Amino acid sequence: MARLKVLGAGEPGGPVPESPDEDDFVILSENLDGRAPWLRRNTVVGLRMEHILRASLATGRGPASIAARLTELGHWLHENAKLPESADEADIRLLETVDRSYRDEVHLEHVLRSASLTGRSPADVASRLTELGHELPDEVEYPDVRGALAAS
Numbered sequence: 001m002a003r004l005k006v007l008g009a010g011e012p013g014g015p016v017p018e019s020p021d022e023d024d025f026v027i028l029s030e031n032l033d034g035r036a037p038w039l040r041r042n043t044v045v046g047l048r049m050e051h052i053l054r055a056s057l058a059t060g061r062g063p064a065s066i067a068a069r070l071t072e073l074g075h076w077l078h079e080n081a082k083l084p085e086s087a088d089e090a091d092i093r094l095l096e097t098v099d100r101s102y103r104d105e106v107h108l109e110h111v112l113r114s115a116s117l118t119g120r121s122p123a124d125v126a127s128r129l130t131e132l133g134h135e136l137p138d139e140v141e142y143p144d145v146r147g148a149l150a151a152s
Contacts, residue, residue, distance in 0.1 A: 017072050023059045027066055028073065032058040039075065045101035046078040049132060053095070056087035063087055078102035082133035094118055094128060106134045111142060121146045 025034040032055055039051065047070060055066045063083045071077065080102040084091060097114040100106050106129055115122045122142035130136055
C-alpha cells in the first residue's frame with residue numbers, strides 16, 4: 001500500500017484503499033504489465049475507456065470492476081462514458097482511432113477516419129461510439145457501406 005501511495009493512488013484528498021488487490025499494479029500500469037510507465041491521473045477528462053477495456057481483458061475482470069477499482073485508486077471515469085458489459089477487442093481498436101475525449105463531440109470527419117482505420121461502416125462506428133457514451137451530432141446520417149482498409 002505504501003508503494004501505491006507513492007504512485008499517487010487513493011482518491012484525491014482521501015485515503016489509499018486499506019488492502020491491495022492482486023491486479024492493482026497491472027491496472028495502474030500504462031502497458032498493463034505491472035511496471036512503469038504508470039497511469040497518470042487525468043483531472044480533466046478522466047480515464048480513457050480503452051485502458052479500462054484493455055485492463056479488463058488482461059485481468060479477466062469486468063470493465064465495471066476495473067473502473068470501480070481505478071476510482072478507489074484515485075482515477076475517475078467521465079460522466080458521459082458508458083461501460084460495456086464486457087471488454088471487446090473490436091471496441092478497443094475502435095477507441096484507439098478516436099482522438100476525442102468525452103468532453104468533445106465526435107464529428108463526421110472523426111467517424112469517417114475511424115471507419116477507414118477499422119474497416120467498419122460509418123453507421124456502425126457512429127452507433128458504437130454513441131453506445132459507449134460519445135456525443136455525435138444528430139443531424140448526420142452515416143452510410144452503412146464499409147470502406148476498404150488501406151494497405152500498410
